[in-house]
Amino acid sequence: xxxxxxxxxxxxxxxxxxxxxxxxxxxxxxxxxxxxxxxxxxxxxxxxxxxxxxxxxxxxxxxxxxxxxxxxxxxxxxxxxxxxxxxxxxxxxxxxxxxxxxxxxxxxxxxxxxxxxxxxxxxxxxxxxxxxxxxxxxxxxxxxxxxxxxxxxxxxxxxxxxxxxxxxxxxxxxxxxxxxxxxxxxxxxxxxxxxxxxxxxxxxxxxxxxxxxxxxxxxxxxxxxxxxxxxxxxxxxxxxxxxxxxxxxxxxxxxxxxxxxxxxxxxxxxxxxxxxxxxxxxxxxxxxxxxxxxxxxxxxxxxxxxxxxxx
Ligand code: HEM
Numbered sequence: 331x332x333x334x335x336x337x338x339x340x341x342x343x344x345x346x347x348x349x350x351x352x353x354x355x356x357x358x359x360x361x362x363x364x365x366x367x368x369x370x371x372x373x374x375x376x377x378x379x380x381x382x383x384x385x386x387x388x389x390x391x392x393x394x395x396x397x398x399x400x401x402x403x404x405x406x407x408x409x410x411x412x413x414x415x416x417x418x419x420x421x422x423x424x425x426x427x428x429x430x431x432x433x434x435x436x437x438x439x440x441x442x443x444x445x446x447x448x449x450x451x452x453x454x455x456x457x458x459x460x461x462x463x464x465x466x467x468x469x470x471x472x473x474x475x476x477x478x479x480x481x482x483x484x485x486x487x488x489x490x491x492x493x494x495x496x497x498x499x500x501x502x503x504x505x506x507x508x509x510x511x512x513x514x515x516x517x518x519x520x521x522x523x524x525x526x527x528x529x530x531x532x533x534x535x536x537x538x539x540x541x542x543x544x545x546x547x548x549x550x551x552x553x554x555x556x557x558x559x560x561x562x563x564x565x566x567x568x569x570x571x572x573x574x575x576x577x578x579x580x581x582x583x584x585x586x587x588x589x590x591x592x593x594x595x596x597x598x599x600x601x602x603x604x605x606x607x608x609x610x611x612x613x614x615x616x617x618x619x620x621x622x623x624x625x626x627x628x629x630x631x632x633x634x635x636x637x638x639x640x641x
Contacts, residue, residue, distance in 0.1 A: 359469055366520060374515040374532040379624075389583070394517055402583070410583040415590060419489050422591055426598050427486065433603060437636040442608040444631040452591040454627050459505040460595050461632050464605060464616050466553045473501050473555075474639075477601045483641060487597040489590060497599055500555035502589075503565055506574035507541035509626055514580065546571050553570035603636040 372394035373379075379391045386392040389401050408414070436443050447456045463470040476497045481487055494496065514533045519526070542550045548557065563569045566585065567577035575582035582588065599605075607613060611633075619629040 340423065344473065366522060369518055369520045370514045370516050370533055371579045372515040372517050373580075374513050374530075376513070381608055392514060393515070394579075406424055406583055410587065412586055415586045418587070419590070423486075423488065424597050429595070430598055430602055433599075433636045434638060437603065437638050440635070442633045442635050444633050445628075446631050451625050452588045454500070454625050455502070455588070455592045456507060456595045456599070457628055457632055458626075459501060459592070460599065460605070460634070461503065461616055461618065461628065462553050463600075464634065465590070465613055465634070469501060469555055470600075470605070472530055473497055474600045474604075477597050478639070478641075481601055487594060487601050489594050492593040492597055495593075495597060496559060497555060498600070500558035502559045502592055502596065503563070503572060504553060504555040506565055507547075507572060508538045509574045511535045511537055511573070511576050512580075512624065535573075535576075540571060540573075553608070602639060604639050606635045606637065608633050 373386070373391050375386065375393070376391075380386060382388075383391040389398070389405055392401070394396040433443055445460060446453075463473065476495055477487060480491060480494055511534070514535070516527055516529055516531045516533065518529045521527070539546070544550055563572055565572045565574055567573060567575060567581045570577065575585040575588070607615070616632065617630055619631045621627045
């Protein structure tokens with residue numbers, strides 16, 4: 331039986347383990363499932379993250395122990411529950427209106443808008459969605475038609491409207507088919523699919539490779555939101571083909587908040603404006619280069635010209 335190195339990337343093992351590795355719910359050669367979430371739910375002690383988190387005193391980088399369980403429980407009960415997420419809705423809508431005003435001003439002045447994701451995961455997702463839509467004009471048109479038909483003359487897409495935008499949701503899922511998760515660390519020795527995995531092995535779940543696996547996805551390299559229409563695959567941690575928020579005990583607790591922000595921002599960008607490349611640039615010039623780091627940001631800012639859509 332082979333012992334594995336201390337850093338273990340799951341796609342190395344594909345296709346033997348296939349995609350279900352998201353929650354360490356692994357399919358072995360015989361098609362049996364083993365759930366190893368508990369063993370793999372710690373975080374490695376990486377220098378930069380320890381500095382950022384005052385030696386793992388936060389939720390994201392703290393090792394799996396009583397302290398993490400306690401703060402996770404407190405955060406889930408008081409901060410991330412669905413009522414609390416709903417209560418922040420006016421703030422999200424205010425921020426989106428503010429963004430639309432700024433874009434309207436630069437549209438009037440014929441200035442390009444630079445989309446910069448900052449450090450924030452929801453903003454980064456919106457930037458990637460816009461990037462992919464610029465490179466796929468049919469999907470862009472369909473998403474705009476859907477939202478414009480639903481909202482008509484109302485002037486603003488409210489959060490509850492997004493429930494009636496299945497194509498927009500499919501665009502978001504398709505955008506999120508290729509992230510990387512926060513690294514995990516195993517708490518004890520275990521055997522996975524015949525391999526000895528020692529305790530304290532750092533594990534990078536390569537969801538990018540899962541999202542590009544031709545055994546799971548038809549034409550994986552294509553941006554095709556249609557694949558999610560009439561599909562039961564969701565991104566909330568149950569379907570291991572698509573786990574942009576992770577899965578299991580360490581699943582992203584801000585998932586509802588993040589999704590609400592992405593949906594309302596993207597819906598309004600598509601409703602309010604037509605988007606074009608700045609003078610002298612073509613759609614092919616839009617690059618997909620990513621910065622290295624915990625959150626996958628675009629390396630070069632996406633620069634686009636907005637034109638207010640006339641109803
Ligand atoms: C589109 C937006 C977002 C994406 C794609 C995202 C993605 C992720 C991923 C992949 C993980 C690691 C899960 C794992 O190890 O299985 C994570 C963890 C985490 N996320 Fe998010 N996230 C988003 C938004 C947010 C927001 C808005 C918040 C807070 C307001 C948040 C707070 C956290 C925290 C605290 C953790 C660590 C949880 C733990 O280790 O117990 N996230 N997120």
